[in-house]
Amino acid sequence: MLWSLIKIALFVVIVAAAALGANHLLEMEGGVRIAFAGMEYNLTPLMAAMGLLALLLGLWVVLKLVSLLVAVLKFINGDDTAITRYFDRNREKKGYQALAEGMMALASGEPRVALAKAARAEKYLDKPELTSLLTAQAAEASGDRKKAEAVYKQLLGDERTRFVGVRGIMKQKLADGDTDTARKLAEKAFEMKPAHAETQDVLLKLQAKAQDWAGARKTLDAKRKHGLLPKDVAKRRDAVLALVEAKDVLDEGKDIEAREAAIGANKASPDLIPAAAFAARGYIAKGEGKNAARVIKKAWESQPHPDLAAAFAAIEPSETPAARLKRFQTLIKANISHRESRMVMAELHLAAQDFASARKEVVDLVEKDADARALTIMAAAERGTGASDAVVKGWLARALNAPRGPQWVCDVCGTVHTEWVPVCETCEGFDTLSWKSPPAPKVSAPTGVEVLPLIVGDVADDVVANLTDKEFWHPGEIALLTTKTRHPEHERQSDHDRVGHWDSLWANEDVFYCTVGGFKGLERPVVVLAIDGFHEDSDQSDVLYVGMSRARDKLVVVAESNLIKKLKKMNSGG
Numbered sequence: 001m002l003w004s005l006i007k008i009a010l011f012v013v014i015v016a017a018a019a020l021g022a023n024h025l026l027e028m029e030g031g032v033r034i035a036f037a038g039m040e041y042n043l044t045p046l047m048a049a050m051g052l053l054a055l056l057l058g059l060w061v062v063l064k065l066v067s068l069l070v071a072v073l074k075f076i077n078g079d080d081t082a083i084t085r086y087f088d089r090n091r092e093k094k095g096y097q098a099l100a101e102g103m104m105a106l107a108s109g110e111p112r113v114a115l116a117k118a119a120r121a122e123k124y125l126d127k128p129e130l131t132s133l134l135t136a137q138a139a140e141a142s143g144d145r146k147k148a149e150a151v152y153k154q155l156l157g158d159e160r161t162r163f164v165g166v167r168g169i170m171k172q173k174l175a176d177g178d179t180d181t182a183r184k185l186a187e188k189a190f191e192m193k194p195a196h197a198e199t200q201d202v203l204l205k206l207q208a209k210a211q212d213w214a215g216a217r218k219t220l221d222a223k224r225k226h227g228l229l230p231k232d233v234a235k236r237r238d239a240v241l242a243l244v245e246a247k248d249v250l251d252e253g254k255d256i257e258a259r260e261a262a263i264g265a266n267k268a269s270p271d272l273i274p275a276a277a278f279a280a281r282g283y284i285a286k287g288e289g290k291n292a293a294r295v296i297k298k299a300w301e302s303q304p305h306p307d308l309a310a311a312f313a314a315i316e317p318s319e320t321p322a323a324r325l326k327r328f329q330t331l332i333k334a335n336i337s338h339r340e341s342r343m344v345m346a347e348l349h350l351a352a353q354d355f356a357s358a359r360k361e362v363v364d365l366v367e368k369d370a371d372a373r374a375l376t377i378m379a380a381a382e383r384g385t386g387a388s389d390a391v392v393k394g395w396l397a398r399a400l401n402a403p404r405g406p407q408w409v410c411d412v413c414g415t416v417h418t419e420w421v422p423v424c425e426t427c428e429g430f431d432t433l434s435w436k437s438p439p440a441p442k443v444s445a446p447t448g449v450e451v452l453p454l455i456v457g458d459v460a461d462d463v464v465a466n467l468t469d470k471e472f473w474h475p476g477e478i479a480l481l482t483t484k485t486r487h488p489e490h491e492r493q494s495d496h497d498r499v500g501h502w503d504s505l506w507a508n509e510d511v512f513y514c515t516v517g518g519f520k521g522l523e524r525p526v527v528v529l530a531i532d533g534f535h536e537d538s539d540q541s542d543v544l545y546v547g548m549s550r551a552r553d554k555l556v557v558v559a560e561s562n563l564i565k566k567l568k569k570m571n572s573g574g
Contacts, residue, residue, distance in 0.1 A: 094120075102134050111141035132161065136168055145172065163192045167199065179206055190219065195226045208423050208430045213245040239269035240431045243278060244422045266295055271302035273435065274420045280311040289315045297334050304340035305435060321352040339365065340406075346377045355384030370398065371405035371437070409438045460487075460530035460558045464511055467526060467556075476508035479524040481550065483543050484533040487513045516547040527551035531559035 102117030
């Protein structure tokens with residue numbers, strides 16, 4: 001669009017300049033005097049300008065005729081393609097010009113103009129590897145998927161353009177969600193160009209999603225051989241693939257093969273916790289406790305983990321608590337100051353009924369960085385040392401609202417997984433899970449009691465389901481309002497189509513999701529008010545008043561129980 005406006009503007013400027021120049025020549029006095037062969041010619045300024053233009057045009061025509069004459073003479077002398085080449089040069093010039101203009105139009109966001117230019121370039125050029133690709137890309141950009149697919153299929157018939165055709169159809173299948181067909185096409189493209197980085201990445205992701213671990217290992221090896229992946233990263237990812245392949249073998253009942261594969265995965269990447277734990281249990285099954293201990297200690301140096309502690313305990317399953325405590329000292333000293341080492345030692349002290357030592361291990365942890373596990377250990381230690389029920393219940397109450405602690409969290413999307421998996425269940429990222437504490441900010445309610453927004457949100461969703469399923473309210477009669485953070489459905493609708501989100505309010509077809517602030521001045525028959533905290537600069541009383549006054553017929557408040565009691569008290573007091 002911008003380029004078209006520029007061309008129009010240039011045309012207008014040129015016409016205006018020509019008009020002004022002609023007017024100036026008409027107003028000029030005098031002229032041009034030419035003397036030739038005893039003859040004298042007097043020309044006005046305008047006639048002189050026109051004569052000059054005619055001379056230039058004549059020279060251009062003469063040059064063209066000379067070029068044609070040269071081509072004819074070459075043809076007479078035996079060059080059979082001389083005349084054809086003469087005309088082809090003109091066609092090529094026009095074709096390449098159209099191709100260049102089409103590429104510029106595509107880059108400028110004018111797909112329909114690009115399609116027209118591609119058709120013109122195809123008319124003058126016999127180069128489908130160029131023109132067809134432009135046509136396909138322009139068709140995709142303009143939303144004409146069928147035309148794009150048809151062009152990509154045409155490219156399959158030429159050896160020079162086959163890869164481009166396969167890749168284009170593969171991307172279309174990915175966009176359609178047909179991952180099975182996309183994977184087959186990616187495999188075909190990989191056969192044609194094994195060093196193509198994008199094809200390798202797409203194929204690896206699709207193979208991992210389809211749990212084709214053997215195929216994924218081959219693709220990964222190709223990336224390593226072509227220098228497209230650092231050696232250490234390649235070893236780590238190959239170890240991940242070897243581990244999941246071992247688990248599949250184990251599911252088939254091939255214990256020996258699974259153990260050997262797990263041991264191989266651990267050797268390739270000793271810091272891969274699941275591989276170390278699996279390999280250690282493989283050694284234990286073979287009766288090689290020393291090798292199992294060696295594997296666990298090596299991994300513990302890098303990353304202490306409960307699974308490693310459990311595998312280390314399995315080496316001597318029937319030992320006494322005192323003997324286990326003594327044996328674990330050899331493991332813990334590999335990373336003695338780590339949080340997990342201290343947690344394990346506290347649990348072992350509890351098992352040995354040394355409650356004072358258990359309390360000593362976690363006392364500073366619950367003060368600086370408390371999680372549910374540390375607080376629970378503290379409650380057990382206090383109980384063992386004879387503390388009152390009030391003290392013990394206080395620690396347990398803190399544990400109920402405390403973060404869970406380290407978990408398997410995806411580094412890309414932040415999804416928490418109950419166990420380690422090679423591919424994230426949400427974003428489908430490969431080898432993206434890390435053992436760490438997920439970001440879980442807490443929200444303070446007016447009572448000072450900590451409220452977990454996710455829990456409040458889940459309860460609110462259950463309330464909505466009860467209203468529609470059991471009380472037979474129409475979804476279009478219900479609004480779900482939050483006091484601080486947007487409900488996930490509100491976030492999805494608003495980010496995707498903000499105008500459409502508000503149009504749905506007036507359509508009265510489905511539940512409307514909004515914040516209290518956004519719903520101010522509006523009403524619905526039923527309002528579910530989810531109190532999930534308050535912004536620091538907000539007037540809490542005003543927010544609650546607005547939220548609780550939006551319902552015409554029925555109001556349901558979802559919040560922490562202590563806050564509900566306070567609101568009931570406030571309401572009864574007027």
